[in-house]
Amino acid sequence: MQTLMIPEIGHYAMIIALLMAAVQAVMPLAGAATRRPLWMAYARPMATGQFLFLAIAYACLTASYLLDDFSVANVANNSNSMLPWYYKASAVWGNHEGSVLLWSLILAAWTFAVSHFSRELPRDMLARVIGVMGLVSVGFLTFVLITSNPFERLLPNVPQDGADLNPLLQDFGLIVHPPMLYMGYVGFSVVFAFAIAALLEGRLDAAWTRWARPWTNIAWAFLTVGIALGSWWAYYELGWGGWWFWDPVENASLLPWLAGTALIHSLAVTEKRGTFKSWTVLLAIFTFSLSLMGTFLVRSGVLTSVHAFANDPARGFFVLMLLGITVGLSLLLFALRAPRVSQRVGFGWLSRDALLLINNILLVIMTVTVLLGTVYPLLLDALNLGKISVGPPYFNALFVPLTVVLCLFMGLGPLARWKDTPARDLFRRSWLAGLAALVLAALAPLLYRGEWNLKVSLGVLVALWIVLPMARDLWAKSRHSAGRLAGLKRLSLAYWGMILGHLGIAVTIIGVTVVSNYAIERNVRLGVGDSVELAGYTFTMTELANRRGPNYLADTAELEVRRGDSQRRFTMTPEKRLYIARGMPMTQVALRPGLFRDLYVAMGENLGDGSWAMRLQYKPFVRWLWLGALLMATGGVLAVADRRYRRRVTARDPERAVVAEPREATT
């Protein structure tokens, strides 16, 4: 249905939002610089207004999709009248223009949230934070309006129907993965704005870190979930059962995650101990910069396909300019304003401070390594040194050892105290856990498969070395006169957040280790009545059939699966679909998920003579990958719920808030 006004309303709403963002950027920043409360007071209403108008713009685009308004180019290119409504609504972000609008909307939402949940912030701090976020928003909204307007009309030649959404995208993954990922990417703009505000203010005490911490944790949790969802989606959608390919686009999301992980730890040190102040500011800038860089790498196509750029030279260049201005100015400001003299707060070798320092250095090395591997082909090409590829073997070779080292220190982290821990104490708290981890790790592959495997032992060792000392610590801390339960209840949510976060890492490591070493794959030729055995399961093909879906034709196979000699059996039905609108074949895998193993069947080609090529896979512990990520994200959110972040801090005396911190043996 062609609507008269909806796209235009959306377009105007976007322009109004841009103007409001400009006011939101200029007035509060100028007001804070010149100490004019009236100017600073623009921050909140403008943030609200910008959010409101972007929400209107976004609603208009969604309405155009739902109403099948194919006079809108964006809708015509990415939707189809036969598409179910939920895919129409999510097709909005299944393309460049719509996804940048979503990006901007999410940025406005974060700004709105900051302006409304940070009422205890000093007025000029809030003004600066909102102002900086307004600046970022101006950049992105200009980008949308100039190069990527989703409301462009195809008049007067309106197509009868839309070109349809790519079948690979017609999936639950599209509905959940991008919004989560963007919430994470964009969420880091908050801590970035706080850091810049602190630099502008020239008062680099630890106060800003306290306010920025909850926001950072939440953004990080979103990003964690977003990455996990993407990995899970690729796993079942692409048909070969991989869950991480070290593709530039994946790396683009991993980079801010790694830097963000370093940041949430460094924020903890700065808040608690007042150290690493410049470093934390720098990390905050880096984390958001890497989010922007990811956007650039993905949108400009420099690493995947230059044709994105050739089609619209303005786009890649614009994002690069945006990146250059934002990051360049921030780093310049950092170089000029970062504190000259570092504050001398001492700590010893076995202190939590030193361990977190090591954590940060390792995470930064990992970030640099991933960044280097991702852009290295581009560097060589730019220097005319030929085309090379950097892929999984490179990343695994460097990333795995770094992770192992990181985890070795990670095991000690929760046991160590701030400032210094007597070596005897640390040893007393960790030796038993260490010994148990060693023994169990050595036995694990023998018990699981009856054959020793060094890699598996190492992975299990690392995971147990994270979990066991923590368990011991939990046991010790929960001692209470009124019983264990009371003791557990007494522990702060921040502590539980840390426990869950670290536990999540361990769970993911177990998943990675087991699935990488024990996955089994067989490509076989199967006709009706044929059976094949895989990892103790017998697969028998019972039926081959055709069926017609709403917008595709499918060959389906039915396999009966039985484990060993047991009588229990279940069926799996993989499909090979042909999507009519695009003439595109698609493999729809059959999955039998389980906590300890997945069975995975993908249909290949018809080999004639009534048989099909089939790929059967046994994927042990693969769910643990994503389960671990969920635990990590839960930990991040839990830490935010901690009591101390909800306590009111008087606006006039942020300094006191830090000093008045009750002593806690946590985080």
Place this chain on the structure above:
Amino acid sequence: MALITRLLLCVLLLWPVLAQAAVDVREFDDPVTEQRYRDLTATLRCPKCQNQAIGDSDSPIAGDMRERVYRQLQAGRSDKEILDFMVNRFGDYVLYNPRLEGRTLLLWGLPAGLALLGALVVVLMVRARRRTSARDLSAEERARLDALIKRERTE
């Protein structure tokens, strides 16, 4: 990840669409050769595709390359010989594991260098901080001390 963006690029730009898995049915004499086949097809990059190993792509050239890998394995060639065979035809581009040579020194060396530098930074920083912690009072202690002195004076 941001999988959609990648898919989208493929579709909009008429580049070879991010292909789904190919399934070849091949017979191997022994599990070792089968594993080598899997490893080789996972480390060779399909020259035609977006960014996929030949083992993961159903583009025709990836199929041809898998066929050659298979034939050469059957003929008893070593992994290095097979990789060289491919590089001779398609260039270093098809190696996902870049060789260590002049132009990739930085690629392999920088992480190692950073690790050394990182270790050095940790040692230097902690040593410096330890000295301060032994010699000076912490800020907090100083504040408490100041408060005490002030109270002394006013009383």
Place this chain on the structure above:
Amino acid sequence: MKRRLLLLLPLVGFLVLSAFLYMGLSINPFERHSALMARDFPAFELTTLEDPERVVDASLLEGEVTLVNVWGEWCPTCKQEMPQLLDLAERGVRLVGVDYKDTREKGRGFLGEFGNPFEVNIFDPEGSLGFDLGVYGAPETFLVDRDGIIRYHHTGYIKPEDVREKILPEVAKWR
């Protein structure tokens, strides 16, 4: 002062990276030099499309600068490229075709329909010569000098302006 300079490091690093990213904007990651550049044309022994009895090998390309074009009836871009190849043949460039992964019938039909600029066509139904040439899609074009060494490589479609701007200068250079 020293510390201040140290604080500038992140900015410098970022600027360097940005410069590379900027250069990256004008690079086509899909355009690659052939790995066979400056090497002998790979050995082969195949029949011709025209005559199934006639077997040719790499000596076919010696003695004269030759443009070898890999094509196939199944390749739509090859059809669009034909006028440019005919133009080149008219200008006196020796062209040899490689009919890649095709059937004889279809290959001959293709030449009948779109013209035949080639002195002779090497028939490569299995794609073995194409593979040895590192061809990963048609069309691809190689310039071979009189000693049978590959001197220039063009991936994909030869645009009308490429004839004068790229191909002819290369041919002249190696003549």
